[in-house]
Amino acid sequence: MKIFTAEQIYAADRFTIEKQQITSDVLMERAATQIYEWMNSRLQGAQVKIHLFCGIGNNGGDGVALARQLHENGYSIEVYVVNYSDKRSKDFLLNLDRLKERKLWPEFLDSGCDFPELGRKDIIVDAVFGIGLNRNPDAWVLKLINYLNTSSAFILSIDIPSGLFMERVPENRDDIIRANHVLSFQAPKLSFFLPQTGIYINQWELLDIGLDDEYLFKTETVYELIGKPEVLPMYMPRLKFSHKGNYGHSFIIGGSYGKIGAVQLAAKACLEIGSGLLTTYVPECGYIPMQTSLPEAMVIVDDEDEKITTINFDLKPTVVGIGMGMGTHKITIKAFSEFLKTNTAPLVIDADGLNILSGTPELLNRLPNQTVLTPHPKELERLLGKWRDDFDKLDRAKAFSKKYDCILIIKGAHTIVIYNGKGYVNSTGNPGMATAGSGDVLAGMITGLIAQGYNSLDASVFGVYLHGLSGDLSVSESGYEAVTASKLIDNIGKAFLELFRRPEQEQHIEEKN
Ligand SMILES: NC(=O)C1=CN([C@@H]2O[C@H](COP(=O)(O)OP(=O)(O)OC[C@H]3O[C@@H](n4cnc5c(N)ncnc54)[C@H](OP(=O)(O)O)[C@@H]3O)[C@@H](O)[C@H]2O)[C@@H](O)CC1
Ligand SMILES: Nc1ncnc2c1ncn2[C@@H]1O[C@H](COP(=O)(O)OP(=O)(O)O)[C@@H](O)[C@H]1O
Numbered sequence: 001m002k003i004f005t006a007e008q009i010y011a012a013d014r015f016t017i018e019k020q021q022i023t024s025d026v027l028m029e030r031a032a033t034q035i036y037e038w039m040n041s042r043l044q045g046a047q048v049k050i051h052l053f054c055g056i057g058n059n060g061g062d063g064v065a066l067a068r069q070l071h072e073n074g075y076s077i078e079v080y081v082v083n084y085s086d087k088r089s090k091d092f093l094l095n096l097d098r099l100k101e102r103k104l105w106p107e108f109l110d111s112g113c114d115f116p117e118l119g120r121k122d123i124i125v126d127a128v129f130g131i132g133l134n135r136n137p138d139a140w141v142l143k144l145i146n147y148l149n150t151s152s153a154f155i156l157s158i159d160i161p162s163g164l165f166m167e168r169v170p171e172n173r174d175d176i177i178r179a180n181h182v183l184s185f186q187a188p189k190l191s192f193f194l195p196q197t198g199i200y201i202n203q204w205e206l207l208d209i210g211l212d213d214e215y216l217f218k219t220e221t222v223y224e225l226i227g228k229p230e231v232l233p234m235y236m237p238r239l240k241f242s243h244k245g246n247y248g249h250s251f252i253i254g255g256s257y258g259k260i261g262a263v264q265l266a267a268k269a270c271l272e273i274g275s276g277l278l279t280t281y282v283p284e285c286g287y288i289p290m291q292t293s294l295p296e297a298m299v300i301v302d303d304e305d306e307k308i309t310t311i312n313f314d315l316k317p318t319v320v321g322i323g324m325g326m327g328t329h330k331i332t333i334k335a336f337s338e339f340l341k342t343n344t345a346p347l348v349i350d351a352d353g354l355n356i357l358s359g360t361p362e363l364l365n366r367l368p369n370q371t372v373l374t375p376h377p378k379e380l381e382r383l384l385g386k387w388r389d390d391f392d393k394l395d396r397a398k399a400f401s402k403k404y405d406c407i408l409i410i411k412g413a414h415t416i417v418i419y420n421g422k423g424y425v426n427s428t429g430n431p432g433m434a435t436a437g438s439g440d441v442l443a444g445m446i447t448g449l450i451a452q453g454y455n456s457l458d459a460s461v462f463g464v465y466l467h468g469l470s471g472d473l474s475v476s477e478s479g480y481e482a483v484t485a486s487k488l489i490d491n492i493g494k495a496f497l498e499l500f501r502r503p504e505q506e507q508h509i510e511e512k513n
C-alpha cells in the first residue's frame with residue numbers, strides 16, 4: 001500500500017474533484033460520513049458526550065461536518081472551534097454555516113479562554129490540525145493539546161493526531177495529541193510507522209473517501225507499506241522435479257566463544273526458510289555445538305578455538321551471511337577484510353560484521369552490489385552517524401544505500417528496507433520480538449531466501465515480512481513475553497502457510513457453491 005506525501009494527497013484531491021466533477025465539499029462530506037458511520041456502528045446511539053475540537057482548516061471542516069451528522073442522528077455533542085488563525089478554509093466556513101442553520105452554536109476557543117470540562121467517559125474528536133500543519137502551533141493551542149492529553153476521555157483523531165507533522169518530528173514531544181484511535185483518509189501516513197512519531201497512535205484505520213483510483217495507482221511514492229498483497233507475488237513456489245541443488249548453498253560465517261548460539265539461530269532459520277544446502281564457518285569451539293544442534297548443516301572450523309582468524313573454505317556458496325556473534329577482534333577484522341577482497345557471492349551482513357564496517361569504512365567499497373545490511377538502531381547509528389530525527393535518519397539511510405549500492409534494513413517495530421531511493425515499511429511483528437537473537441534469525445532468513453534465487457531486495461522485503469509474521473504467530477501461541485528467537489524459527493513454516501490461508505468467510509462461500 002502506498003504511503004503518500006501531503007502534496008500527493010492534495011494533488012489526489014484536485015484530480016478527483018476534476019475527474020468526478022464534484023466540489024471539494026463533497027469530499028469533506030464523504031470524509032465526515034465515513035467517520036460518522038464508523039462511530040455509529042460502535043456507539044449504536046449511546047448517549048455518551050462527544051466533544052468535537054475543530055480547527056479552522058479542512059481538518060476542522062471534517063470535524064464540523066461530522067458534528068452535524070452526529071447531531072442529526074441524535075448524538076449528544078459539544079463543538080469547539082479552535083480559533084488558531086483568521087485564515088479559515090472555504091469548506092470549513094461552509095460547514096460552519098450549515099451547523100448554524102441548524103441552530104447549533106459552537107464555542108470559540110481563543111488564547112486566554114478556559115478549556116471545557118471533560119468527563120472520564122466522554123469522547124474527544126480531535127479535528128484541530130490535519131496534514132496541513134506546517135509550523136509549531138501557538139502556545140495556547142499547545143496548552144489545549146496538553147489539556148486533552150491529560151483527560152481520561154477516549155481520543156479519536158481525524159486523519160492524523162493534531163500536532164504531528166507529515167515530514168518532521170516536533171521539537172517538544174508533549175505537543176502532539178496522543179490518540180487512542182486515528183481514522184485516516186485513504187492512505188496511511190509515514191509518521192504512523194516511525195519510532196519517534198508512531199508512539200502518538202495507539203491504533204489506526206483507513207477510511208475510503210473515494211479518491212481517484214487511477215491517480216492513486218499511477219502515482220509513484222517513496223514509501224510503501226508492505227502487507228500480504230505486496231509480498232505474495234514475490235513468492236517462488238518449489239517445483240516438483242527440483243532437488244536441493246536448485247535451492248542454493250548458504251554459507252553462514254560467525255560466532256566466537258560464548259556466542260556460537262547466534263550462528264545456530266541464523267543457520268536454523270536459513271534452513272527453515274528453505275535453503276537447499278547450508279555450511280557454517282565457526283571457530284573450533286563451535287564444532288560440537290553446531291554438529292549436535294543442527295544435523296542438517298555442514299560445519300567448517302577456523303584454526304583457532306575462540307574466534308575467527310582466517311576465512312578459508314573450499315566451496316562455492318550461492319550466498320554468504322556473515323557477522324552474527326563474530327566479535328570485532330583485530331584478527332577477525334583482518335580475516336573479514338581479506339574475505340571481502342575475494343568474495344563474489346551476494347552478501348548479508350549482520351551484527352559484528354556491521355560493527356567492523358563502521359569501524360573500517362573503507363571496507364564498504366569492497367561490498368558486492370546489493371549487499372544486504374541488517375543493523376539494529378545502535379549499529380545503524382555507527383554506520384550513518386547521529387541523525388536529527390527519524391525523517392533525517394531515513395534520508396541518511398537512502399543516501400548511504402545509494403552511495404554503496406547496498407540494501408539497508410532499518411530494524412525496529414516497523415522495519416524499513418531502504419534501496420534505490422525507496423523505503424518498504426513492514427507491517428508485521430510485535431514487541432515480543434524484542435528479545436535476544438531475533439536479529440540473528442532475520443539475517444538467516446534473508447540469507448536462505450537469496451540462496452533459493454530471490455533477488456536481494458525481494459529477499460529483504462519478504463524476509464522481514466515473514467520474520468514479523470513468525471513473531472505474530474508466536475505471540476498467538478505463547479503471549480508476548482515468552483516469544484524467543486527459537487520460537488520465531490519454529491513458526492517460519494506456519495508463516496508460509498499463513499500467507500496462503502484464505503479468510504474463513506471466503507472459504508465458506510466456496511464450499512457452499
Ligand atoms: N484527500 C484527503 O485526504 C482529504 C482531506 N481532508 C481533510 O483536510 C485536511 C487538511 O486540511 P488543510 O490543508 O486545510 O490543513 P489543516 O491541517 O486543517 O490545517 C489548516 C491550516 O492551518 C494553517 N496552519 C498550519 N500550521 C499552523 C499552525 N501551527 N498554526 C496556525 N495555523 C497553521 C495552514 O494554513 P496557512 O496558515 O499555512 O496558510 C493550514 O492549511 C486533512 O488532514 C483532512 O482532515 C478532507 O476534508 C477532504 C479530503
Ligand atoms: N517492538 C518490536 N516490534 C516488532 N519487531 C521488533 C520489535 N523489537 C524488535 N523487533 C525485531 O526484532 C529484531 C531484533 O534484532 P536485533 O536487535 O538485531 O536482535 P539480536 O541482536 O538480539 O539478534 C529485529 O528484526 C526487529 O525488527
Ligand SMILES: [K+]
Pocket residue numbers: 059126127128129130157158159160161162
Ligand atoms: K487531527
